[in-house]
Amino acid sequence: MLIKNGMIFTMGEMNFEKGDILIKDGKIVDVSENINVDDEYIIDANGATIIPGMIDAHCHLGLIEENMGQEGSNVNEVSDPITPQIRAIDGINPLDGGFKKAVKAGITTVVSGPGSANVIGGSFAAIKTHGICIDDMIVKSPVAMKVAFGENPKRVYKGKNKAPMTRMANAAMLRETIIEAKNYLNKKNIAKEKGEFFEEKLKYEALIPVLNREIPLKAHAHRADDILTAIRIAKEFDLRLTLDHVTEGHLITSHIKKSGYGAIVGPTLSFNSKIELTNRSFKTSVELIKAGVKTAIMTDHPVTNIERLPLCVALTMKEGLSFLEALRTVTIDAASIVGIDDKVGSIEKGKDADIVILDGSPFDIATKTLYTIINGEVVYKAE
Known part of the structure; x- marks a missing residue:
């Protein structure tokens, strides 16, 4: 799975105004500004907020x-x-x-x-x-x-x-x-x-x-x-x-x-x-x-x-x-x-791919969860 173009709060060393996350076998394998790989399931976050689960x-x-x-x-x-x-x-x-x-x-x-x-x-x-x-x-x-x-x-x-x-x-x-x-x-x-x-x-x-x-x-x-x-x-x-x-x-x-x-x-x-x-x-x-x-x-x-x-x-x-x-x-x-x-607890290489994609701040009562991902699997997707 490749998540692209999101505002990523990694809770690690670096956050990304517009970044990508690559997931394989349920783990995070890369987080950076621009990841290009073939034959991956891609989620275009399109400026959405991304946080750790x-x-x-x-x-x-x-x-x-x-x-x-x-x-x-x-x-x-x-x-x-x-x-x-x-x-x-x-x-x-x-x-x-x-x-x-x-x-x-x-x-x-x-x-x-x-x-x-x-x-x-x-x-x-x-x-x-x-x-x-x-x-x-x-x-x-x-x-x-x-x-x-x-x-x-x-x-x-x-x-x-x-x-x-x-x-x-x-x-x-x-x-x-x-x-x-x-x-x-x-x-x-x-x-x-x-x-x-x-x-x-x-x-x-x-x-x-x-x-x-x-x-x-x-x-x-x-x-x-x-x-x-x-x-x-x-x-x-x-x-x-x-x-x-x-x-x-x-x-x-x-x-x-x-x-x-x-x-x-x-x-x-x-x-x-x-x-x-x-x-x-x-x-x-x-x-x-x-x-x-x-x-x-x-x-x-x-x-x-x-x-x-x-x-x-x-x-x-x-x-x-x-x-x-x-x-x-x-x-x-x-x-x-x-x-x-x-x-x-953070979006970093080697950790479980537990990731939440939101259409705003997680602490705004009007914000909707777009995707919840656990161990690299989409377990919730907004209709």
């Missing part, structure tokens, strides 16, 4: 299905507050209607996983938004391990008259499980060295990639004190971490910057449904980015519908983000924060 860095797409009620809700296993062994890919339904809406909106990758009912909720997966078999859609799985602070675990398990009922218990149960997993890993390594049988337990096996810093904890934290607790625990055990929601992040920007962890902000286009959302503001992303914190914007679908991700970004621009700063929050910076920027 957008990324929603935190949602529950396919785990809370449209029009399905309880039968389609697979997002929270509320029988136990510690469930690291749960995997998003075992619950995501690629045939859920939200996937087509994401594709039409130009969202080509989502990071989807368990909700925040549990202290440890299970693993998230980064997946493409087109396909019928989840195994064929995976960018990276597991991509993160969900943990939750604040109101949600307290509320769920107080109703069951069991821990955690306080923020102290949220933190203590997380620490305790991390220590148990470390002890498990040490015993496993010793048994391996001695050539002895070792009985594996899926609960702790799931946490080994976290302990080995292969994937981060994905911390649900709205309130400032919960954000700081997440940072405290990650530093205590030398773990990778992403700060998700970060509703009061603008109140503690210097602390988040000092931590070195990335922030995934949202869902800001939503109702203040609980106390810890009191300080919800579209200024949060602006203040974090100004402070030098790598920041992504997310929908938390279905809290905010997945197709409204560009609108969430547009409303943040009204508070002071430039166009390129805004575009980074749903492309290269989103990819970098979740650890998939080697594959997606």
Whole structure:
């Protein structure tokens, strides 16, 4: 496939006022001002805007299905507050209607996983938004391990008259499980060295990639004190971490910057449904980015519908983000924060050919998606 004559925002080293993109075998093989090759399927973008496929860095797409009620809700296993062994890919339904809406909106990758009912909720997966078999859609799985602070675990398990009922218990149960997993890993390594049988337990096996810093904890934290607790625990055990929601992040920007962890902000286009959302503001992303914190914007679908991700970004621009700063929050910076920027997030040689062609700015409410391309395949074309 050859895409010609588009205004290309690569999110890499160079943008093009009028440029071409050559795709082969699902990958980008060249981006330059004028590419001429024979026998290729050509899309003449004719001055249209071309961006990398957008990324929603935190949602529950396919785990809370449209029009399905309880039968389609697979997002929270509320029988136990510690469930690291749960995997998003075992619950995501690629045939859920939200996937087509994401594709039409130009969202080509989502990071989807368990909700925040549990202290440890299970693993998230980064997946493409087109396909019928989840195994064929995976960018990276597991991509993160969900943990939750604040109101949600307290509320769920107080109703069951069991821990955690306080923020102290949220933190203590997380620490305790991390220590148990470390002890498990040490015993496993010793048994391996001695050539002895070792009985594996899926609960702790799931946490080994976290302990080995292969994937981060994905911390649900709205309130400032919960954000700081997440940072405290990650530093205590030398773990990778992403700060998700970060509703009061603008109140503690210097602390988040000092931590070195990335922030995934949202869902800001939503109702203040609980106390810890009191300080919800579209200024949060602006203040974090100004402070030098790598920041992504997310929908938390279905809290905010997945197709409204560009609108969430547009409303943040009204508070002071430039166009390129805004575009980074749903492309290269989103990819970098979740650890998939080697594959997606920019239009550069060697990366997956996930590309969106639009008739205007992606953050203008009147803009139409002309083409959505995933892995070099046109998966949406405007009529």
